[in-house]
Amino acid sequence: MTSNPGSRRGSYSVGVARRQKIVEAAARRFAVEGYHRTALTRVAEDVGITEGGLLHHFRSKKHLLLAVMEHRFTVDAEWWTHLPDDASGRDILRAMVAATERRLAEAGLIELFVLTSAEAADPAGAAHTLFAERYRRAVDELAQRLGKAMERGTLRENTDCRAVARECIAVSDGLQLQWVISGGTLDLVDAVRIHADRIARTVLPDGLGL
Secondary structure (H helix, E strand, O other), rough: OOOOHHHHHHHHHHHHHHHHHHHHHHHHHHHHHHHOOOOOOHHHHHHHOOOHHHHOOOOOHHHHHHHHHHHHHHHHHHHHOOOOOOHHHHHHHHHHHHHHHHOOOOOOOOOOOHHHHHOOOOOOOOHHHHHHHHHHHHHHHHHHHHHHHHHHHOOEEEOOOHHHHEEEEEEHHHHHHHHHHOOOOOOHHHHHHHHHHHHHHOOOOOOOOO
C-alpha cells in the first residue's frame, strides 16, 4: 500500500504551522516574563499542547530560544519594509529611533538578544550562523536605503553608506547591552536618538539634526 502524498503534505503543513505558533507563543512569554523565568510548560499550554509535544518540534529550550531570535530578526526586517522607498536620509535616521521604541515595548526580547549574541561569538555554535546572516542582511539593507537617499540628494555626496549603516547598528546593539546591564535604567531611546542626531548633523546636506 502506498501512502497518500496529499496526506504527507497536509501533515507537513500542520507541523510547520504548529512550530510557528510555538515560536510566537514563546516570543510573547519571553518578552513579558523573561527567558529564564518562562517554563516550557507555560509555552506549551499557550499553544494547547503538552511539553512533550513542544519538545517534538524543539529539542531544548535553547533551540526554542534561537528560533525566537530568528523570528524577531524577521519581524524587525519586515517592519523596515514599511518605510517608503523614497524615504529621506532624515526619515531613515528617525526610523532608527522608532525601531528602538518598538523594541523597548518588548523589553524581554532585548534581554534575549543580548543573551544569544554572546553565544554567537563561537563559530561552532548555532547562534553564530544566525547572527552572521542577521548582520549581513541588516547592514546591506540599511546601506542600500541610505544609498538611495544619497542619490536623491537627501544625504551628502560621497557618504560612506555602508560605514554609517555599520555604525548605527553597532551603536544600537551596544546600547541594548548597556540597557540590560544597567537593569533598564539607561534611557535607551534617548541614547539612540542622541547618536542618530549626531549622525544627521554629519551626513545630512542641511547640517541639521533630527
